[in-house]
Each structure stands twice: as structure tokens, then as C-alpha cells.
Amino acid sequence: MFVLHNNTMVLIGVFTLLFTLQFLNAQPIVDTPWGLVEGTTNVTEDWTPYHAFLGIPFAVPPTRSKRFKRPQPHPGLNHIFKANSYGPACVQTLKAFGGYGATGDEDCLTLNVFTPASITETSNIPVIVWIHGGGFVSGDAFSYDPSSIVAHGQVIVVTIQYRLGPLGFLSTKDHVSAGNYGLWDQHLALQWVKKNIASFGGDINSITLMGESAGSASVAFQALYSGSKGLFQRTVMQSGSASSSWAYTRNSLKYARQLAHKLNCSSQSSPASMVTCLRTLPAKKLTAASWPMGNEPVTTLAEFYFVPTVDGIFVKDDPLVLMSSPGYLKQVGLQNLDCMVSVVSNEGGIYKVLARAADKHLHSSFSSSVQNKTFYRNTFVPEILELYFGASSTDLRQAVAKVYVPSQSHTFTLQAVMNTFGDAGMVAPATLFARAHAKLTSSMKTGKKTYMYVFDHVPSFISSQGKGADHGQDLMYTFGLTKAIMAPLATLFPNGTSHPDLSEKELAHTLMGLLTDFARYGDPNNAVQYGLHQTWPQFSEPGEHYLLLNTTMSVGSKPYKDRVTLWTQTLPRLLQAAQNQHHTTKNPHPNIVG
Template sequence: MSVDRFCETMCIATIAVMFGCVACITIKTPVGAISGIQETLTVDGRPYRMSTFLGIPFAESTAGENRFKKPITKAPFLSTFDATKNPMACFPSHLGGEIKYGKYVNFSEDCLNLNVFVPHSFEKNVSLPVMIWIYGGSFVEGATAIFPGEGISAFGDVIVVTVSYRLGMFGFIQSADGKLPGNLGLWDQHLGIKWVHDNIQAFTGNPNDVTVFGESAGGASVIFQSLYPGNRGFFQRVIAQSGSALAYWAVHATPNAEPLIAKKGCERAPDPVKCLRALTPRQLQDDDTSAWQPVIDRDFLLASPQEIIFGNSSHTQNARNFFASLDLMTGANNFDGAVYFRDVWPFIFKTTDMNTFNLTRGQFTGIAIPSIIADAIKPKNHNIASIMGKLLDFEYTDWQLPNDSATLLFSLTNMSNDVGFFYPVVSTVKGHSSLRKGKTYLYELSAVPTTHTLQTPNWIQGSNHADDIQYVFGYPLYAGPRSTGNYTEEERRLARGMVTMWTNFAKSGDPNQPEDARRFTNATWAEYDLNSQSFLHFTNQGALPGSRFEARRMQLWLDLIPTIALMETPQAHGTGTVHVPEIIIGK
């Protein structure tokens, strides 16, 4: 019996135990033979034959001497690789991430792998568009296993690939001396994207028709990948959901390694990096998750995202031209900012019960506004901070009900929406559209889900952060592992519309074709430009065209606040350089 035949026999025996009535398939790829599973799934009432390949490694283990180094391309397989088992996940930066995702995965430093979902059983010769998913999780947690791609792949007739990358200190640690380089998680993503380009044809995918998409930190990640010219030719389109590289939370402005080195007792070691490498992953983990974001390393990121997109330096021209060449779809959920009521405000207001929290005017002006200014704007002197505080108070207070707790909570949510999500997204589409090359599309989701993805205060009636994922991945359309099983017909219709438009964009660069999404949304999605500033608003009842998204508040963040920020530091004006104020640049 040949090695391939033996592996396929073993695969069938394993799958029979795991899944029941399914079959195996082995395909030949440039890196060797890979065996996966085939099963019939019912999606939106129709049977689909799905071929799934799990946990395919695209890089060598990042343990030992490879920890804190750029990923190394995985050597070709010497025998058939068994891609029928749940993939290993990369360690999160904190134990809480393991607890959260441990029911889905096991963790390892040999975790740079990807999953491939193919919507057929290789019975025909086709060349399908490819969508590469990069998960979110604040750059400190997340796993591919919690994003099954069968629904969007089958219903949209695309190949879906979900890519893992290192998280927290494992993926984003940078030291002042450069021995810890930073941005390793971005290099991981890049290598996974390159692997898809080099190998996806064996899975019947078109390597010249690739879209990268992601949500939250994954949304920021795909914008980062769009600013790295080394990705040219590897993908042509980008979908960034509720995340942008222009968000204040997406970039760490200074080296971040020294506090961890001191906390782990390595600051006096002859070689602090060697000392960190000697720790186990769990010894390395830490409860402080605030420092682990991408950095401006002059290698992957030649400059800040603002300077690349809005500048005119010859140094960043290749990065800017690559970003401009791509088709871009991006947007946000109408209550994205509600995520702060789970992750941020409980620590600041010292309460975990946000359902009955009574926000006072004193807390709004004395705690919430200064916190947002300190995190997102970072003024360099007290006078500017005071002006910013009065400006935000004036703009976000409902002056007919200035002391009403419920009204203040919504005001705080709007402020959280704007600073964390709306402003970065709108700034991204304005920057992309101004370059006048690729197509640009903007959306908002405000549907009220049956089940929120994240813990959500009961007074929120709309889409919280991450609520979009269930519709984009088509969970309401099939009884997959992430389906709640109690979706409404409205939600199934919404999922049909969003899956169709997302996969249309992946196929053509236009969410309106080739499939007719209007039968689900009752709307045509107009392209965004600086004159019309069109966007599409997804609701429970369908989709509504709109223009000039939250125009007054966006103008506040796009123009007025940067103008005030510029007042505090005289700006030098060198030839060929634009000087961007340090607003929404990073922690």
C-alpha cells in the first residue's frame, strides 16, 4: 500500500469516528499532498458538498529560538499531511484568552496554520475567488477555529481561508534596542497570505482573485497588510469590518518590551531576550493586555498609517500606491462602541453591572471625557486637554436632558463609537477615495440580533461590536457550530444579503454583481466618492442608501480636533512631507 493510500485510509477511519458519514480527499499541492474531509451540508435549505482542510501549517514552529523572530516558511511535507483535525491556536497574551477559547482549541507555539473551505468535492475544473479571513481580538486573543467558513463559502461559492497569527507579546513585542522587532503577527499574516497565493490553485482557487477580510483587530490587520507593498500581487481587494489601521487602538507608538522584561525578572539578565525565551508560554503571559499592538518599525510599516495614506513622501510612495490600487469595502456597526461597556468602562467606573449603571453628569465630564482624550488624542499640555474636554462635552451632551443618565449613556456610546470606530473607518474611505484608483464602499450595520456576539447592555438596541460576523459568515443559514439555532427570518434574509454582497465584492470588486443582492436587500450599493460620500445602511428590514455618514460628528474628528491638536506644537514643513497631528495614532 502506498503512503498516500495508507494516509487516506487512516483519514477515513478517523473521520468515520469524528463525523459519521463523510469521506476523505487528498490533493497534491506545491508543498506536498494534503488530505481533508468532505461532507454534505445544508445551507439555506440546499445541500452543498463541502471539502474542508484544517490546520495546514504555513510556517515552522515559533517555539524555542524561533520565538520573537519573523516566521520561517514551512518546509514541504515529506508525506501526506493530515488536515482533518482541529487546528492548534496561538497562545493569547493572557490566561483569560485561553479560558475563553479553550473549549474550541488547544494552544501551541507551533500554531501558524490555516484552514481552507472549498464549496465542492473537486468533481469539476473551476477557478474560484478566494477570501482570506484574519480574526480580531484586540491583537491579544483569537483563533481560526471559532470562525467556521462553510456558510459563506457554500452560499457565496467562494473559497474561504482562515489564517492564524501570533498574539500579544508573542506577536507584537518590540524593544528599544531592536532585538525584539515587533510586528511579528503582521509578518505571520503576510506569510499566510503568500502561502495562499502560492498554493491555492491546487484547491481550485484563483491566486489572482483574492480578497483579505477581517473584523476589529482583524479589520485593522487587513488595512496594515494593504499598506505593505510586499503584498503586491497577493490580493486585490480588502474588506475591513469595524476596524482600521487609523484607529488609536491599532498602533503602539513606542517600544513596549521593557515593562514585561522587568515584570518577568529578566531586566538584569545578561541577555533579556534569551531570558524571555527560556520562559514557558504561560510564564510569559500577563494580565496587562494594553501594550500589544503593531508598531511603526520602518520595516513592515515604513511610517504611520496616516503618513502613508495622506502623505506625499517618496519614502512611502510604494506603500501608498499599493493601498490605492486595491478595491476597499469597510464599515462599522451602529453600536460598535458598546464594546467599551464590556472592556473599558467597568474598570474606569468600578462596576460590572452596565445594565443598571447610572451615569452622572459629573462622571461623564470628569471621568469619561478625560479618559477618551487621554487614550485617543493624547494632548501634550493641560490647556489643549481642557479645550478638547469642553468641545466634546458641548458636542455630545443632549442639552435638553443634560443630567439624564440614560441620555448620557447614549452620549458616551456615541463618543466611543466615533473615536474607536466611526472616525477611523470614515477617515480610511476618505483617504482611499482621494487616491482615485481602486473602488471604495462604505456601510453601516444597525440590525438588532437575536443573540449578540459579545456581552451587551440590555439598553443597546442595535448591532454591538462583532455582531456583523454572524451575518457575513452566514450562521443563520445553516446549523453550524457557531449557529444559535434561533435566528429570525429577518436575520436569515439579512445574512443572505450580506453574504451575497461580500462575495460579490470578492468576485468582481462590486458588491452589486454578479449575483443580484437586491432580492435580499432591496437596494443598490453606490460607490463612495468624496462628493457623494455614499454608504449602505443594513437593517433588519433590508438595506437603505445613505450619504455623509454622521457628517457633523465626523467633521469634528476629521477637521476640528486635529486643528486644535496642531495648535500645541509648531509644525515644521519640509519639502515633500505632510505633517499629520498625532491624533488617533496609538497608545
């Protein structure tokens, strides 16, 4: 048996420290097509060195006359760019999530590149591009610290920013302001990565696009845009899709006019004069006025107003229509991507966070009134249906109530409300995307894979809003339970009581491993085989298997079967029946059947 003496251990520690200090003293400079970029060398919490290149502008500032227009690529620099600090967050309203006013900067289109300290230009390692969430109205890149994934997974991570709220998504439904500028920002960032990441040691043919919540919906929108072909090879979608009830609006012109009216910008005049007026206003004033937009009792919670919409180019049609069209999915090349989707086990837990914020700012009582069965059936459910399908009816309302509030039930719990909210917002749309991808790749025999997991661990160190992991709680594990990632996210989940235990740290290690293995190979099995004791099957018919991800792990089939069937089959068929019977209906897409 080989034993190290204390003196030997001290020497090893000294050499390790000297080695790390040597890295820290050397500032990396990368020669890219964009220009020379000087970064910094940092260390993870366990003293593993990595490089960070922060605040790189990938677009010309979208200000003044460039507001409400597609981004223009930054031309690059002819001198060394000191990439040693993050760029500012994009202008955003905090009210929807419990804060006050607006914050951020309109000149915010920057990205950040994180690499292992040991790689060179010829390393050719996988790349993950991260899109942050926040309902398309809030969020930033610098709240996510990918150092653990980078250092221990030996991948490059790029985090990007994009315009939010009205600055990113105001649309007049015509050429004056077509909208979806935030999606175009993301697209331009992806083009920058494709052109420059090889200089950092990245493999341009192994790029994974990954995001959570609105970032996840953004990944879906990018995958459904034909102009994205070749920009990435894999997708990871955590808790959101293009068809999520909150991720798409059919009422963009209505909301543009309401915002203009609030800001005295001649809302009834031509779109051109209205938008010209809105361009003259301070960005924060414009954004602060964007929530709430009216007195709708539920959409104030479930809809963020300025989000993606059909523009005929980036978003060709209602996302539910696109998802049900194999011909369109084939046209955009979805069959050539590997795809992983995930949800958490209590997605609707975010409802309580939003309800508290609304009650605080609007002096309302969402938190309690929604638990009234009459309010739930006659107000809450119809508005969720309107958001998801663009239609509501007695038959639809009764079908929803039958699943979530059975007639024989004498009690009505907040959990039923949260499940309704979470299923329309995250669970059904994620499953629909996985199902469409699996069917397409199977029928075309492209060999690309579909995986799904349900994150089902309730953190021991923060409070939960219901049964299971709440929306967003998986993020802390995704990024390794580092202090940098836990601090900003834990503010959404108050009443923390302790620190992660060993099993939770192992769970974070497993999650990071399956994500980086998927990014590297298109197959996450290597990271889970020790704890799972079996193969993690692909998500495909008829089993539709998924990984139940917690400290024990297991494989399940057809996640939330009855609830998902409601949203992907029962309700669309009722809509189609109404169309066939009356020949006309409020439903804009009657032929959607999951």
C-alpha cells in the same frame, strides 16, 4: 402545471442522500507546491457538500530561539499531510474578555482551506482569506465556520492564525525585538496562499483579504505594507482599521519593560538580556502576565498593550500619518485594490463587555464610574485622546464633550460613553480609510471601487448593549447564522431568548451574497438590488454614500457626520493649531487633517 408525486419526492431525497454520501466517502487529496494535502468532505447544515483542509502549518514553530522573531516558512512535506483537524489556538489571555488565565499553544501557525466540493484544480474561483479579531490578544481561526459562504457563494475561504499578545507584538523599539510578529505571520500565510491556492482551484489573481475588528485592522496594516503588492486584489474591513485607537501603540518599550518587571526579567537591563530572559519563560506564563499592565483607569479597557507599533519596515509610521499621506498610499499601491469597509451601528457596545470583564478581575467600577460626567470629561476622554492622537489638551477635551455631551444636556447616558469609545475605535478610522482610498483611486483614475455599509440590525435572539447592533454582532450574519458560528459568538452577548427568524436568515443570505459578489466582481450590487430597489453607490466625495444594512435596507450619506468630522477634521486641526502656536507639542503628527 408539473406536480411531483410523493413517491417521486422520496426518490429525489434518496438520490440526494446517495450523492452526498458518495462525496463524504471520498477524501480529497490536493497536490500543492507545499506537498500532498488530504482533507475531508463535510456537509453544511442544509446538506451541501464541501471540502475542508485543516491545520496546515505554513510556518516553522515560532518557539524557543525563534520566539520574538519573524516567522520562517514551513518547508512542506514529502508525504501526505492529513489535514483533518484544526491546529491549536495561539497562546492568549482570556482575562481581558472575562475569562481566566491563558490558553493555547505557541506552535500555532496554521491555516485552513475550505472549497466547494465540485471544484477542480482548473476551476479558478475567487479566494477570501479571513483574519480573525480579538484585539490582537485573543481569537482563533476555528471559531469561524465559512461552510455556508463556500458552498453557496462558490468561493474558496482560507482562515489563518497569527501570534497574539506579547508573543506576537512585544517590541523593544530596536533590532532586539522589533515587534509586529503577528503581522509578519499573516503576511507569510498570504504568501503561502498565493503560492498554493491554485492547486485547490483558486484564482491567484482574485484574492480578497477580509477581517473583523483586529482582523480588520490587520487587513489595513497589510494593505499599507509595500511588500503586500500582488498578494491580494481586494480588501473587506469590518469594524477596524490601522488607525483605530486600540490597534496601535506608541508605548511598546514601556510595556515590554513593565512585563519584564512583573516576570523578574531585569527590566532595567539591556533589551537583549531582558528579551533573552523572556524567551526562557513558559509561553502561557508570559501571556497571562500581559493584562492588565498597570492601574490606568481607562486604558485598561481601551488598550491591549501588545499590539502593532512602528518598526520602520512593516509599519513605517504612525497609521494616522500614513493615512494622510497620498504619496505613501500610492507607493504601497492602495489605488490598485478594491475596498469595502463597514461598521455596526453601535460599535461602542463592546465597552460594556470590556468594563464587566475589568470590574470582575480588577474589582473596579468602570461600568458605573464612567457615567459620572466629571470622570468622563477629566479621565475617560483624555485617555481616549492619548490613545488616538498621542496627545490631549483642554481644547480637545472640550471639543469632544461638545459633540457627545452638549452643555445644555442635563443627563449623561452610557450611550454617550459608548459612542465616544466606538467612534475613536472603529467608526472614524473606518471612514478615514474609505475616504483615503476613494480619493486616491479617483485622482489616479484606476477604476478601483470603494464601498461602505453600516450593519444596523439588532439580533432578535440575543441582548444588545445599547441603541443599534453591537460590535461583533454582524459576524453571525457574515457567516450565515449557522449553529457553529453562533455558539461561540453568542457567549459574548448573554441573555439570548430565541432563534433567528426568516427575515434575519434572509439578511444573512444578503450579507454573504454582497461579500462574495464583491470578492468575485469588485461590485456588491447584484446581491442587494432586489431588496434595495436602487443602485448602491460607491463611497466617494461629495456624497460619501453607504448602505444601511438591515432587513429593509436603504442608502444614506456621510455616516455619523458630526461625530466623524470631530475625529477626522476638528481635532486634527486643533492639534495643528497648537503646533503652530507653540512650535512644540506632544502631538507627534500635527499635519493630519482628514
